[in-house]
Amino acid sequence: MINKTEISAFQLVFLLIHVQIGVGIINLPYDIFLKANSDAWISILLSGMFIQLIILGYSFLIKRFPNYTIYDMHLTLLGKWIGSLIIIVYILFYIMSGSLVLANFVYYIKTWLMPRTPSWVLIGLMGLGAIFILKENLQIIARFLVLCSVFLIGFIVAAFYAFKFANITFILPVGSSGITAITKGIAPSFLSFQGFEMLLIFFPFVKASNRTIIKSASIANLFVTLFYTLLVLVSLLFFSKDELKLVPEPVLYLIKAFSFRIIERPDLLFTSMWIVLVATSFIVFVYGATLGVMTLTKTTRLNYVITILTVICFIIALNIKGVYNTSNASTLFHMYLIPIFIFFPLFLLVVSLIRRKKEVNNE
Amino acid sequence: MNYQKLLPLFFVMTCLVILTACWDQRLLRDQSLILAIGYDKAENNALKKTVTFPKNTNAGSQNDEQNLSEQGSNTLSVIGNTVKNAENKMDESITEKFDRSKARVIIFGTDLAEEGIFSTLDSVYRDLRGPLHANVVIFNGEAEDALNIKSDQAAITSDLYGDLLESADKAGITKNKSVQHACPIILGEGKDLVLPYLSIDEPKDEVVVEGVALFHKDKMVGSLNIYQSTMFLLLSKQLAKYTSLNFEVNDKEKDPIKRFVDFKVQKNKRHIELNTDDEDIHAKIKMEIDIEIDEYAANHLSDEKKMNKLRRKIEHKLNELAEETITVTQEANSDVLGLGEMLKAYHYNVWEKINWEEVYPEMNIDVDFSVNIIRHGLLN
Known part of the structure; x- marks a missing residue:
C-alpha cells in the first residue's frame, strides 16, 4: 500500500467511467459495425453484461484482500520473482495503453482539426497537462475527473439530438445479421471497456465497504454500457449501412453533419470536449502504471516515476504513425487484454484459495 | 499552493497562447470564398469545374456603401481530371487560394448527373472542411451556364440559387438535400435520391425550378415536373410550410x-x-x-x-x-x-x-x- 489518500465511492464511479470512455468513443460504432453489422448495439449490450460478470468475479478477490492492490496481491501470493514479472507485464500494458491513447489522439486531431500542426506539439501538450495533474494525489485526480463529466453530457445531448434524423429502418429487422455476427462484434466492443479492470488497482483507496465498491463499479459499468449503446445506436440510425463502411469516425462525422445558427461546425466544439475525455483516460492509465512501478521498486518519488512514464508514452506515441501502423500496434496490444481482464485475477483467486492465504490483518 | 506548483500551469498556459493555430491558421485575406460550385462533364471524360465567388472590390477600402453597390460575382471554369485536380489548376490562375468550405450550392449539369454524382462528391466527404451543408442541385443543361447567369434578383449568383432553393423548399415544390443528407440515400438500399431540378427560362433569362430530378443509385434517371414533385413530397410525408x-x-x-x-x-x-x-x-x-x-x-x-x-x-x-x-x-x-x-x-x-x-x-x-x-x- 502506497498512498493513504482516500477517495469516496462516488469518485470511484467517475474514475472508472473516465478511464473507459476515452479516445475510442468516436470510432467505436464503426469498429463494432464492421463485425456485427446493423446489430452492433446488441453486441455492446452483451459485452456490458459480460463485463458485469467479471466485476462480480473480482468481488471475491476484493473480499479476500480488502487493503491490497492487485500488485500487492501478486507479490504476496506468487512470491517475489513471479509476482514482479507479472507486475512488469501490467506496467507495460498500461504504458502501451497510454501510448495508444496518445497515438490515436494525434491521429484523429490531425485528420479532424489541425492537419499541419506537428505531432510532437500535440502529444507534448497532452503529456504536460497530464503530468501537471498526476503530480497531485489520487483524491485530486478523482475530483478532477468528476468535474470533467460535464463533457459526457455534451455527447449525450448530441446523440439525442441526432435521433431527429434517425431512420429506424436502418436497424430493422433486429437480429438480421445473425448470432455469429453479433458474437463476433463482442470482441471489438470488449476492447472499448478496457479500463474497468483498474478497479482492482484502485479499490483499496476507496473509503467504503466492499459491497459499496462493487456497487459503484457496477453503476460505472451500467453507465458506460448505456453510453456506448446510445452512441452506436445513433450512428447506426443516422448512417446507412454502406455509408457507415466509409466513415471510420461516425460520431464526429455525425456531429459535423449538424449545423446550428450560432455554431456552424459543432464538430470542432465536440473535438475539444473529446480531448478532455482523452486526457482523463490517459491520466488514469499512467497513474495505474505509476502505482505498479512504485510497488515494484518501493520508491516514494512519485514525480520522477510519473515524468519518466509520460516521457516513455510520448516517445512510443511519436513512433506510431499513420492509420495502418496504429491498427497494427492495437492488434498486438489486444492480445494482452484477456490475460489482464480475466486470467491473472482468476489465477490469483485460485492460488489464494489453494494456499488458503488471506490478507494478514495487522491493523 | 506555492509558487513552484503554479509553474507548470504557467508553462502550459504560455504554450497555449503561443501555439494556438500556429500551423493551422487560415487567414481570410489569403482565401477567396467560393459560394457556388458547378460540375460538368467535359470532353475525354474530364471534369469541368465552375466556381463563382464575390468580386474582390479591394477589401478594406473606406467606402463600404459604394462597395456594396458594385458587388457582383466572378465565374471561372477549369477542366481537370478530378475535382481536386481542377481545383489545383484553378489556384494556378488566381492570386488567392480557393476556399470552398462555405459553399452554399453545388450544381451538377445533367450530363454529369446522368453518369453519377457520387464520385464527384467524394472529395467533399473526405475533406475535413468540406461543405457538407451545401445544397446539391441538378441543372438542366450545363452548370457553367447556370453560374454565368446575370440576374437582377440577387447581387451574387450563389445567393440567387440559395434563396431560390429555400423559397421552393418552403413552398413545397422541392426538397433541399445537402451533400450530407444525400449520402445515406445514395449508398443505402431500397430508397432513391431526389434532388431539386432547375433550368433557365430562355426568353426571360431567369432561373426557374423545374421540379425534382429522380435518381437511381447515384445516377439521374428522370425528372418530375412541379405538380408531380409536390405530390411526391406529400406522398413521402415531407410536408412543407406552405x-x-x-x-x-x-x-x-x-x-x-x-x-x-x-x-x-x-x-x-x-x-x-x-x-x-x-x-x-x-x-x-x-x-x-x-x-x-x-x-x-x-x-x-x-x-x-x-x-x-x-x-x-x-x-x-x-x-x-x-x-x-x-x-x-x-x-x-x-x-x-x-x-x-x-x-x-x-x-x-x-x-x-x-x-x-x-x-x-x-x-x-x-x-x-x-x-x-x-x-x-x-x-x-
Missing part, C-alpha cells in the same frame, strides 16, 4: 377562374400497407390530408352537399396526380418513397428472396386519398 395545390374541378364553368380550386395542405397522414402474401408484392398507400381552401371563385361552400362534391372532386384529382407521379418514378426505376426500405425492415424474408430493382418498376402501387376540408378562409 404546400399548395391547384386543380381544375368545374370544367363546365364559363368563367375560367371559377373552374379552379386552390388549397393549402395543413396536415397529412400516411399509412402504407405492403402486401406480400401472394406472389407479387403490391403496396397500398392511404393518405389522409387536411386542407384549407385558399381560392374558390365558385363559392357556396356552406352547403354540405356541394362541399362534399368538391371534396370528392379534389380526392379524384389527387389520386390521378399521385398515380401519374408514381408511374413516372416506376418507369425511371427510382424508388423515391423508400418502399424497398420498408419491405426490408418489415418483411425481411421476402426482401432477401427478391431483386428489388426488378420488382419495383413492375409492382402495383395504389394510392387512395381522403381529404378533409377543415377551413375555407373568411368566405363560405
Whole structure:
C-alpha cells in the first residue's frame, strides 16, 4: 500500500467511467459495425453484461484482500520473482495503453482539426497537462475527473439530438445479421471497456465497504454500457449501412453533419470536449502504471516515476504513425487484454484459495 | 499552493497562447470564398469545374456603401481530371487560394448527373472542411451556364440559387438535400435520391425550378415536373410550410377562374400497407390530408352537399396526380418513397428472396386519398 489518500465511492464511479470512455468513443460504432453489422448495439449490450460478470468475479478477490492492490496481491501470493514479472507485464500494458491513447489522439486531431500542426506539439501538450495533474494525489485526480463529466453530457445531448434524423429502418429487422455476427462484434466492443479492470488497482483507496465498491463499479459499468449503446445506436440510425463502411469516425462525422445558427461546425466544439475525455483516460492509465512501478521498486518519488512514464508514452506515441501502423500496434496490444481482464485475477483467486492465504490483518 | 506548483500551469498556459493555430491558421485575406460550385462533364471524360465567388472590390477600402453597390460575382471554369485536380489548376490562375468550405450550392449539369454524382462528391466527404451543408442541385443543361447567369434578383449568383432553393423548399415544390443528407440515400438500399431540378427560362433569362430530378443509385434517371414533385413530397410525408395545390374541378364553368380550386395542405397522414402474401408484392398507400381552401371563385361552400362534391372532386384529382407521379418514378426505376426500405425492415424474408430493382418498376402501387376540408378562409 502506497498512498493513504482516500477517495469516496462516488469518485470511484467517475474514475472508472473516465478511464473507459476515452479516445475510442468516436470510432467505436464503426469498429463494432464492421463485425456485427446493423446489430452492433446488441453486441455492446452483451459485452456490458459480460463485463458485469467479471466485476462480480473480482468481488471475491476484493473480499479476500480488502487493503491490497492487485500488485500487492501478486507479490504476496506468487512470491517475489513471479509476482514482479507479472507486475512488469501490467506496467507495460498500461504504458502501451497510454501510448495508444496518445497515438490515436494525434491521429484523429490531425485528420479532424489541425492537419499541419506537428505531432510532437500535440502529444507534448497532452503529456504536460497530464503530468501537471498526476503530480497531485489520487483524491485530486478523482475530483478532477468528476468535474470533467460535464463533457459526457455534451455527447449525450448530441446523440439525442441526432435521433431527429434517425431512420429506424436502418436497424430493422433486429437480429438480421445473425448470432455469429453479433458474437463476433463482442470482441471489438470488449476492447472499448478496457479500463474497468483498474478497479482492482484502485479499490483499496476507496473509503467504503466492499459491497459499496462493487456497487459503484457496477453503476460505472451500467453507465458506460448505456453510453456506448446510445452512441452506436445513433450512428447506426443516422448512417446507412454502406455509408457507415466509409466513415471510420461516425460520431464526429455525425456531429459535423449538424449545423446550428450560432455554431456552424459543432464538430470542432465536440473535438475539444473529446480531448478532455482523452486526457482523463490517459491520466488514469499512467497513474495505474505509476502505482505498479512504485510497488515494484518501493520508491516514494512519485514525480520522477510519473515524468519518466509520460516521457516513455510520448516517445512510443511519436513512433506510431499513420492509420495502418496504429491498427497494427492495437492488434498486438489486444492480445494482452484477456490475460489482464480475466486470467491473472482468476489465477490469483485460485492460488489464494489453494494456499488458503488471506490478507494478514495487522491493523 | 506555492509558487513552484503554479509553474507548470504557467508553462502550459504560455504554450497555449503561443501555439494556438500556429500551423493551422487560415487567414481570410489569403482565401477567396467560393459560394457556388458547378460540375460538368467535359470532353475525354474530364471534369469541368465552375466556381463563382464575390468580386474582390479591394477589401478594406473606406467606402463600404459604394462597395456594396458594385458587388457582383466572378465565374471561372477549369477542366481537370478530378475535382481536386481542377481545383489545383484553378489556384494556378488566381492570386488567392480557393476556399470552398462555405459553399452554399453545388450544381451538377445533367450530363454529369446522368453518369453519377457520387464520385464527384467524394472529395467533399473526405475533406475535413468540406461543405457538407451545401445544397446539391441538378441543372438542366450545363452548370457553367447556370453560374454565368446575370440576374437582377440577387447581387451574387450563389445567393440567387440559395434563396431560390429555400423559397421552393418552403413552398413545397422541392426538397433541399445537402451533400450530407444525400449520402445515406445514395449508398443505402431500397430508397432513391431526389434532388431539386432547375433550368433557365430562355426568353426571360431567369432561373426557374423545374421540379425534382429522380435518381437511381447515384445516377439521374428522370425528372418530375412541379405538380408531380409536390405530390411526391406529400406522398413521402415531407410536408412543407406552405404546400399548395391547384386543380381544375368545374370544367363546365364559363368563367375560367371559377373552374379552379386552390388549397393549402395543413396536415397529412400516411399509412402504407405492403402486401406480400401472394406472389407479387403490391403496396397500398392511404393518405389522409387536411386542407384549407385558399381560392374558390365558385363559392357556396356552406352547403354540405356541394362541399362534399368538391371534396370528392379534389380526392379524384389527387389520386390521378399521385398515380401519374408514381408511374413516372416506376418507369425511371427510382424508388423515391423508400418502399424497398420498408419491405426490408418489415418483411425481411421476402426482401432477401427478391431483386428489388426488378420488382419495383413492375409492382402495383395504389394510392387512395381522403381529404378533409377543415377551413375555407373568411368566405363560405
